[in-house]
Amino acid sequence: MTEIATLRPALPLAPATTAAAAPAAEAEVLPHNIEAEQQLLGAILTNNDVYDRISSLVKAEHFFDPVHQRIFQKAAARILKNALASPVTLKPFFEEDEGLRELGGPAYLVRLAGAAISAFAARDYAQMIYDLAVRRELIALGRDIAAKAAKVDVANEPKEQITEAEQKLYKLGEQGVAERGFQSFLKAVTDAVNVANAAYQRGGGLAGISTGLVDLDKKLGGLHESDLLILAGRPSMGKTSLATNIAFNVAKAYRRGRKPDGSEGAVEGGAVGFFSLEMSAEQLAARILSEASEVPSEQIRRGDMTEGEFRRFVEAAKALENCPLYIDDTPALPISQVAARARRLKRTQGLDLLVIDYLQLLKGSSKGSEQNRVQEVSEITQGLKAIAKELNIPVIALSQLSRQVESREDKRPQLSDLRESGSIEQDADVVMFVYRDEYYKEREKPGDHELEKMAAWQATMEQVHGKAEVIIGKQRHGPIGSVELSFEGRFTRFGNLAKPWQGGGGDVGV
Known part of the structure; x- marks a missing residue:
């Protein structure tokens, strides 16, 4: 599947994202929309009230770009403490961030906020980011199920594989992620x-x-x-x-x-x-x-x-x-x-x-x-x-x-x-x-x-x-x-x- 068509051109001056660090073939296959992520983050940094409208739908792990995940997580943490989340207040947290440095350093935060069109469409962008994240998880889950089914092993019975697959599908349907893995202490x-x-x-x-x-x-x-x-x-x-x-x-x-x-x-x-x-x-x-x-x-x-x-x-x-x-x-x-x-x-x-x-x-x-x-x-x-x-x-x-x-x-x-x-x-x-x-x-x-x-x-x-x-x-x-x-x-x-x-x-x- 090729990359989903975006609603508007990419942000000016935005270099290639850190997702490009993944193999090129993988980036082509997995559906994502970097511009929608940029628009949503820009809307949040411009108007923190936007976060309340989208927080029940989108979590940090739904963003494709790891740098966007970290920006969203830090912004959410400040907003939940009733503190301002803006390019200026987030800058100290990203001074040493290697991923953001590849995108132009903390100045990238300013460009995000400056290029955000309107907070009105934030919910639509959030829905798109969530849907694409679920599609990526479904692709990964499908590959995993196929790989396990192809491996014939006496200890790994088909019934157990079906139960495991159903469990992961349920998690995906409920939370938008099939595997949780480690989570930061901040989230806990x-x-x-x-x-x-x-x-x-x-x-x-x-x-x-x-x-x-x-x-x-x-x-x-x-x-x-x-x-x-x-x-x-x-x-x-x-x-x-x-x-x-x-x-x-x-x-x-x-x-x-x-x-x-x-x-x-x-x-x-x-x-x-x-x-x-x-x-x-x-x-x-x-x-x-x-x-x-x-x-x-x-x-x-x-x-x-x-x-x-x-x-x-x-x-x-x-x-x-x-x-x-x-x-x-x-x-x-x-x-x-x-x-x-x-x-x-x-x-x-x-x-x-x-x-x-x-x-x-x-x-x-x-x-x-x-x-x-x-x-x-x-x-x-x-x-x-x-x-x-x-x-x-x-x-x-x-x-x-x-x-x-x-x-x-x-x-x-x-x-x-x-x-x-x-x-x-x-x-x-x-x-x-x-x-x-x-x-x-x-x-x-x-x-x-x-x-x-x-x-x-x-x-x-x-x-x-x-x-x-x-x-x-x-x-x-x-x-x-x-x-x-x-x-x-x-x-x-x-x-x-x-x-x-x-x-x-x-x-x-x-």
């Missing part, structure tokens, strides 16, 4: 400031998505992008119920708008993907409707409802039919398929939170992992963390606990109780355990003839009834500790526990 610092600013603007002290459970939000600071959260517990503790409640709360609060970085997306709540490997989509929906309509789930299953309860059930279903909660109940999915389906969902419907119920029901992708379960779980947890980072969303994965919990007197779970715990504990950013003392105390009921023991048991049951604990055993970015929640078993619903000093003394539902 800017991103960190933007995250902190978003949390500050939100005002509630949450840097992430709210779970709908106030005390849990305070401890976690919400669900953070690119975090892997493990939610573990013994059977009947309420793992699935808590995960379903959080997923429902996030989807119910969904509101779309303009985010602080200028892009469109969820400003409250979010779209949720739920991989239910244990229960069917219909069973999971029934649980959510039980919580929303306050009709016990066993009555829904049996169809044993009064007219009023059935009306509430139907009204709840109507109210929630547009909820952005997407359920995939395919059993025994390999981790590569989970990644592929999550990417597809984000591309087509949007995705802000992913829930997997549960981790031990996933399969590894490689054949060798079948013989070694610990190795397979390690591959799965690494894969889940990679999904969280790649899609920039929180991932909640449920996990079973080993039976050794039951043999202890204090049955509160701890990190060592995680099955195949090494990799799970290592890869997770947050590890939480669901614990309900009521479940164990119910099973310690003394005989009716033991009056004293019965009285003591009833007093204990009153204290623990309708309460649950979420024990945070690990948190990479915050404190560990315990959070008390209310639990209504009939509706499989967790809620905020009202404190005695808040008055009322009852449980507050979500």
Whole structure:
């Protein structure tokens, strides 16, 4: 492909660009438009407000000329600090720049600003630069795929190549670059400031998505992008119920708008993907409707409802039919398929939170992992963390606990109780355990003839009834500790526990 025709002649006095340092044949093949890059940079250096209009579309890596990349990066850094970016203020940063020296030194910055026609067309130039960058990436990606496919290797299976290609294509579609590689500390610092600013603007002290459970939000600071959260517990503790409640709360609060970085997306709540490997989509929906309509789930299953309860059930279903909660109940999915389906969902419907119920029901992708379960779980947890980072969303994965919990007197779970715990504990950013003392105390009921023991048991049951604990055993970015929640078993619903000093003394539902 030859170079794209430009909108106007090249800038006067502009010598050959440093891109010419690449082989001539390569420069001919790869589509680019140096004049559009010059026009956009000139518009920014003349009027810094232009940057706000194009910053969500174009990044430094989209420029073809490496010198233009550096000029854009330095200008953006100054503008984000509310400092002026002009040929004069940028000059000190480029005194020793070899690439700029080939173009005439800092005087090139002056020529850029002087030859800029109008800020009005800046968005069009930005779109052109972005489109050409994507075309270059597509060409490079196509060559890479072809080269790998041509190399016949036993270890490099076609299925794995397809998954890898799909992953790179997804990144390209979302971010305009297929391979990120190293990035400057300046960019990393800017991103960190933007995250902190978003949390500050939100005002509630949450840097992430709210779970709908106030005390849990305070401890976690919400669900953070690119975090892997493990939610573990013994059977009947309420793992699935808590995960379903959080997923429902996030989807119910969904509101779309303009985010602080200028892009469109969820400003409250979010779209949720739920991989239910244990229960069917219909069973999971029934649980959510039980919580929303306050009709016990066993009555829904049996169809044993009064007219009023059935009306509430139907009204709840109507109210929630547009909820952005997407359920995939395919059993025994390999981790590569989970990644592929999550990417597809984000591309087509949007995705802000992913829930997997549960981790031990996933399969590894490689054949060798079948013989070694610990190795397979390690591959799965690494894969889940990679999904969280790649899609920039929180991932909640449920996990079973080993039976050794039951043999202890204090049955509160701890990190060592995680099955195949090494990799799970290592890869997770947050590890939480669901614990309900009521479940164990119910099973310690003394005989009716033991009056004293019965009285003591009833007093204990009153204290623990309708309460649950979420024990945070690990948190990479915050404190560990315990959070008390209310639990209504009939509706499989967790809620905020009202404190005695808040008055009322009852449980507050979500």
